[in-house]
Amino acid sequence: xxxxxxxxxxxxxxxxxxxxxxxxxxxxxxxxxxxxxxxxxxxxxxxxxxxxxxxxxxxxxxxxxxxxxxxxxxxxxxxxxxxxxxxxxxxxxxxxxxxxxxxxxxxxxxxxxxxxxxxxxxxxxxxxxxxxxxxxxxxxxxxxxxxxxxxxxxxxxxxxxxxxxxxxxxxxxxxxxxxxxxxxxxxxxxxxxxxxxxxxxxxxxxxxxxxxxxxxxxxxxxxxxxxxxxxxxxxxxxxxxxxxxxxxxxxxxxxxxxxxxxxxxxxxxxxxxxxxxxx
Numbered sequence: 001x002x003x004x005x006x007x008x009x010x011x012x013x014x015x016x017x018x019x020x021x022x023x024x025x026x027x028x029x030x031x032x033x034x035x036x037x038x039x040x041x042x043x044x045x046x047x048x049x050x051x052x053x054x055x056x057x058x059x060x061x062x063x064x065x066x067x068x069x070x071x072x073x074x075x076x077x078x079x080x081x082x083x084x085x086x087x088x089x090x091x092x093x094x095x096x097x098x099x100x101x102x103x104x105x106x107x108x109x110x111x112x113x114x115x116x117x118x119x120x121x122x123x124x125x126x127x128x129x130x131x132x133x134x135x136x137x138x139x140x141x142x143x144x145x146x147x148x149x150x151x152x153x154x155x156x157x158x159x160x161x162x163x164x165x166x167x168x169x170x171x172x173x174x175x176x177x178x179x180x181x182x183x184x185x186x187x188x189x190x191x192x193x194x195x196x197x198x199x200x201x202x203x204x205x206x207x208x209x210x211x212x213x214x215x216x217x218x219x220x221x222x223x224x225x226x227x228x229x230x231x232x233x234x235x236x237x238x239x240x241x242x243x244x245x246x247x248x249x250x251x252x253x254x255x256x257x258x259x260x261x262x263x264x265x266x267x268x269x270x271x272x273x274x275x276x277x278x279x
Contacts, residue, residue: 005083012076019069026062029053134158186217193217198238215241 033055137155140146190213193199198211210218219237228236 023065026058030058070243189217194232196234
């Protein structure tokens with residue numbers, strides 16, 4: 001806002017300077033015309049009359065320009081006062097907001113302090129009733145801060161029948177329960193693939209398709225049921241899943257580039273997994 005005010009002031013000063021120069025020029029013209037009037041008095045009355053009319057017109061223009069100059073200057077002063085008033089108002093509002101924020105922070109700090117104190121007292125009362133509350137009331141009675149008639153009812157009962165063992169109200173420690181097994185049978189298969197770098201790619205949580213690891217596990221179990229040797233299961237399963245992914249990627253690329261082409265339609269309808277199986 002200050003930058004805008006400075007810019008407007010500079011523009012106003014420039015305009016005032018230009019108006020002043022015009023006024024000076026007009027005054028010089030007026031004086032020159034007066035001199036010409038004196039020198040040309042011997043000319044005809046018509047010429048003198050024209051000169052007088054021109055002088056009168058210039059005087060009127062000069063008067064109008066002076067009025068414009070005065071009104072513009074007054075308007076600039078009023079605008080400056082308005083901007084100053086708005087700036088002062090904004091400063092006061094900002095100061096009020098800062099004070100309110102400070103008061104809010106102070107009140108919240110006090111509230112949190114009282115809450116911590118209350119929790120500390122409550123915790124002490126729970127863990128050590130005798131040393132805290134009973135001794136506190138007993139001390140107040142001794143000092144005279146509490147009248148004997150105002151003592152609580154439980155004070156006499158507690159003093160007449162004190163507990164043999166001071167009760168503790170601390171929470172019991174949680175039991176150490178054995179950790180349940182959380183591994184599934186297929187996790188052992190996943191370890192075999194992950195240890196060799198298979199199935200470690202990013203997973204798209206939005207896609208409804210099966211993950212690469214799940215496909216590897218399914219292919220592993222399928223090959224195992226077909227009687228493939230155990231040493232070759234991981235490599236063969238990874239090779240089959242990798243070739244399937246490459247074919248699917250090529251199919252998706254062709255479909256995306258020209259979804260209406262004959263090749264895209266054929267690939268969309270083809271059963272790539274069973275392409276070499278006998279029907």
